[in-house]
Amino acid sequence: MLTTSAEDYLKAVYEISEGSGRASTSALAEKLGVTPASVTGMLRSLSARRPQLVFYRKHHGATLTEEGRRRALEVIRHHRLVEAFLHQTLGLPWDQVHAEAERIEHAISEDLEDRIAEHLGFPLVDPHGGPIPAKDGSLPERPATRLDDLPTGQSAEITLVPDEDPALLRYLAEVGLVPGAAVTVLDREPFAGPIYLKVGSAAGSRPVSPAVCHQVFVTPSQMQENPE
Amino acid sequence: MLTTSAEDYLKAVYEISEGSGRASTSALAEKLGVTPASVTGMLRSLSARRPQLVFYRKHHGATLTEEGRRRALEVIRHHRLVEAFLHQTLGLPWDQVHAEAERIEHAISEDLEDRIAEHLGFPLVDPHGGPIPAKDGSLPERPATRLDDLPTGQSAEITLVPDEDPALLRYLAEVGLVPGAAVTVLDREPFAGPIYLKVGSAAGSRPVSPAVCHQVFVTPSQMQENPE
DNA sequence: GGAGTGATTTAGGCGCACTAAAATTAGGAT
DNA sequence: ATCCTAATTTTAGTGCGCCTAAATCACTCC
Numbered sequence: 001m002l003t004t005s006a007e008d009y010l011k012a013v014y015e016i017s018e019g020s021g022r023a024s025t026s027a028l029a030e031k032l033g034v035t036p037a038s039v040t041g042m043l044r045s046l047s048a049r050r051p052q053l054v055f056y057r058k059h060h061g062a063t064l065t066e067e068g069r070r071r072a073l074e075v076i077r078h079h080r081l082v083e084a085f086l087h088q089t090l091g092l093p094w095d096q097v098h099a100e101a102e103r104i105e106h107a108i109s110e111d112l113e114d115r116i117a118e119h120l121g122f123p124l125v126d127p128h129g130g131p132i133p134a135k136d137g138s139l140p141e142r143p144a145t146r147l148d149d150l151p152t153g154q155s156a157e158i159t160l161v162p163d164e165d166p167a168l169l170r171y172l173a174e175v176g177l178v179p180g181a182a183v184t185v186l187d188r189e190p191f192a193g194p195i196y197l198k199v200g201s202a203a204g205s206r207p208v209s210p211a212v213c214h215q216v217f218v219t220p221s222q223m224q225e226n227p228e
Numbered sequence: 229m230l231t232t233s234a235e236d237y238l239k240a241v242y243e244i245s246e247g248s249g250r251a252s253t254s255a256l257a258e259k260l261g262v263t264p265a266s267v268t269g270m271l272r273s274l275s276a277r278r279p280q281l282v283f284y285r286k287h288h289g290a291t292l293t294e295e296g297r298r299r300a301l302e303v304i305r306h307h308r309l310v311e312a313f314l315h316q317t318l319g320l321p322w323d324q325v326h327a328e329a330e331r332i333e334h335a336i337s338e339d340l341e342d343r344i345a346e347h348l349g350f351p352l353v354d355p356h357g358g359p360i361p362a363k364d365g366s367l368p369e370r371p372a373t374r375l376d377d378l379p380t381g382q383s384a385e386i387t388l389v390p391d392e393d394p395a396l397l398r399y400l401a402e403v404g405l406v407p408g409a410a411v412t413v414l415d416r417e418p419f420a421g422p423i424y425l426k427v428g429s430a431a432g433s434r435p436v437s438p439a440v441c442h443q444v445f446v447t448p449s450q451m452q453e454n455p456e
Numbered sequence: 457g458g459a460g461t462g463a464t465t466t467a468g469g470c471g472c473a474c475t476a477a478a479a480t481t482a483g484g485a486t
Numbered sequence: 487a488t489c490c491t492a493a494t495t496t497t498a499g500t501g502c503g504c505c506t507a508a509a510t511c512a513c514t515c516c
Contacts (some may be wrong), residue, residue, distance in 0.1 A: 003503085005502085005503060005504090024463080025465085026463060035504080035506080036463075036464060036465085037465070037504090037505075037506080038503070038505075040464065040465055040466085041504085045502090058465075058511085059510095060512095086340070090343045090347055091343065092339075092340065092343060103335040104332065104335045104336065107334070108332065111320075111324070112320065112328055115318045115319065119317070231472075233473065233474095252493080253494060254492095263475060264494065264495085265475070265476080265477095265495075265496080268494070269473075269474085269495095270473080287480095287481060287493075287495080288482090
């Protein structure tokens, strides 16, 4: 049985190495809120464990083994199902579900997890658009386009927002930048100035910082919108 | 903030001292599945803590302080609300909810607890009949009559069964001895022999061991049952 | 190819919750 | 009053996950 900490490390290694392929000690320390020294210790023990959970080379960070990846996805599945459940069934505001799920994910059994999934009708994404891994470890592709990458004039659908920062989530909800919403880049100011967005069915245009737009992932619509 | 272990100890002290007024080291060790030596250590630290959570005298066991009682009831409220929720909302079998709630009770916030209570319509008891403490710490009286105390011929309503033993719970469900069910003592064999019960709307009589009956609490009905 | 810089690892420690084994205590029996 | 026994406490030591401070490493820039 894995400890809560070990589960958190596996999840963090997974999330960090999604981009760069491997997770550095300092990136893990930053994400987990511990010192780099602590990360070194845990990576050594996850690597020494049988079955081995991470590949670890001194000064070169860590990658998940097959088994490690399986366990990480299990934790992420718990996390996202719990988030969806707390939001949909209990009406917990979407800026609070992450923190709550962060603790509950370690406390539920596989059996309970199955019942939650069933109760929700086997959802594919959590309230922030995060894809919920299937039990067999398969996971839908993550959308790669960021809102600040959209050319001016382009429309898109919001698909994924970061789930960790409650203040950002409250702001995004207020602006209407929630998964499923339609968005169009109307205009932008030069030199990293605000990006003017049309969001959902709202009438006007709304200036949003490029830093925020960078954190929001979208699926661009087809340019041609000939009604037919 | 209390640790998970400390919360478990407070709950155990509460439950054990309900009967005898105080909780002995060995009773706590037995209930918590640790050695008596561990209990001594934890009682010392709960007693040394400010605010103090238990009164502890060497060789004389422990009692809860006012603050300790408050915290214990908070944990029990979490536990029973989670049990009710898992059973009613997710359909988890009643023999499994205890083990699951045992872990989840430490992971939920006060805010989530409120939402669960609201979602369930502020229930008064858990699936085993255990009364759910109110937020202000008040708690309905526990029924004191045990099924094996009922005189032959007496009818009663099941009000409370122990929640910890899954095998016992499955048996009780099979027999129909669940909170709310009606039961009548039809006859009994001498020398601690089986007690013959009529349970609910079932036709026949069912022999049940006095040991099991001793663990089931009931509210006796009025003897006079004149239809009017 | 040597120096500097930032990332990483080592070394040493701390608090928590636990254990086994030894020592002690309370409280009834003699 | 003393002894006995069961319950309890003390002692010494473990594993985990974290810390700080000091040492070391990898890599870039001259």
